[in-house]
Amino acid sequence: MTLPVPFIKMHGLGNDFVVIDARTAPVPPITAKLARALADRHTGIGCDQLVLLEPSETCAFRMRIFNSDGGEVEACGNASRAVALLHGEPVTIETGGGPIALEPETGGARVDMGKPRFEWDAIPLAYAMDTFSMPVGWDSLDAPMAVNVGNPHVIFFVEDAAAVPLETLGPDIEHDPLFPERVNVNVASLAGRDHLVLRVWERGAGLTRACGTGACATAVAAIRRGLAKSPVRVSLPGGDLIIAWEPHGSILMSGPAAESFRGSFVWEDYA
Numbered sequence: 001m002t003l004p005v006p007f008i009k010m011h012g013l014g015n016d017f018v019v020i021d022a023r024t025a026p027v028p029p030i031t032a033k034l035a036r037a038l039a040d041r042h043t044g045i046g047c048d049q050l051v052l053l054e055p056s057e058t059c060a061f062r063m064r065i066f067n068s069d070g071g072e073v074e075a076c077g078n079a080s081r082a083v084a085l086l087h088g089e090p091v092t093i094e095t096g097g098g099p100i101a102l103e104p105e106t107g108g109a110r111v112d113m114g115k116p117r118f119e120w121d122a123i124p125l126a127y128a129m130d131t132f133s134m135p136v137g138w139d140s141l142d143a144p145m146a147v148n149v150g151n152p153h154v155i156f157f158v159e160d161a162a163a164v165p166l167e168t169l170g171p172d173i174e175h176d177p178l179f180p181e182r183v184n185v186n187v188a189s190l191a192g193r194d195h196l197v198l199r200v201w202e203r204g205a206g207l208t209r210a211c212g213t214g215a216c217a218t219a220v221a222a223i224r225r226g227l228a229k230s231p232v233r234v235s236l237p238g239g240d241l242i243i244a245w246e247p248h249g250s251i252l253m254s255g256p257a258a259e260s261f262r263g264s265f266v267w268e269d270y271a
């Protein structure tokens, strides 16, 4: 017996997803192995993250996120906009990082990502430390800020983000024992008081065309350090996001999202 499972391929600024909608019709179990196999760009469908929509007891529905390495994580900014577009009307949804409010717009969405957290044990870090300017460094990168925006991020401000060898430093920092749940690594340069240029090494996915939560965390870090003022345009390799944040408030992210195609896969082929 074979079990075809429908999926929707979507992306936000080139950060791409296989979305499985199990809100009304249940699907077979989604395991780390299945997520890895589907995400594989040579033998699977190919994506940075697998997104699973399920019924929720507290919100309209629940969004679960699996990185391409198979690990389940709490938040994904770009997937939030894609899911907003798919749902088609304003809605509050449950995520592992807390409830978030989605508002579809033409060609994209606006998302209230909730409030950032800065306590060392909320990032989480392995031991107590000032997260505003952490007394740590890796080669040319030092004194990052750590911010949890549903998922964990460290942000390094540098002269030229394009010049940082993120493909080698990213994995070292992601797996450093300082981060017991690993971490997303952001390198950002200032292009103006309202404009940042950002590259992200994503935990569990590597270099991506864009990271929505990375843009949120970096804008918050730049505003807290007095380097930028809200709203901030964040330019990633895949395009731009607008992030608004006032101290003690929620983070508002606006930007594009799109559906690429629909299809189905045979569950047994990947399980």
Ligand SMILES: N[C@@H](CCC[C@H](N)C(=O)O)C(=O)O
Binding pocket: 015, 048, 049, 065, 067, 073, 074, 075, 076, 077, 078, 079, 151, 152, 184, 202, 203, 204, 205, 208, 210, 211, 212, 213, 214
């Ligand atoms: N691409 C995402 C973030 C996906 C999860 C992240 N890699 C993690 O492990 O926390 C985004 O757009 O935010």
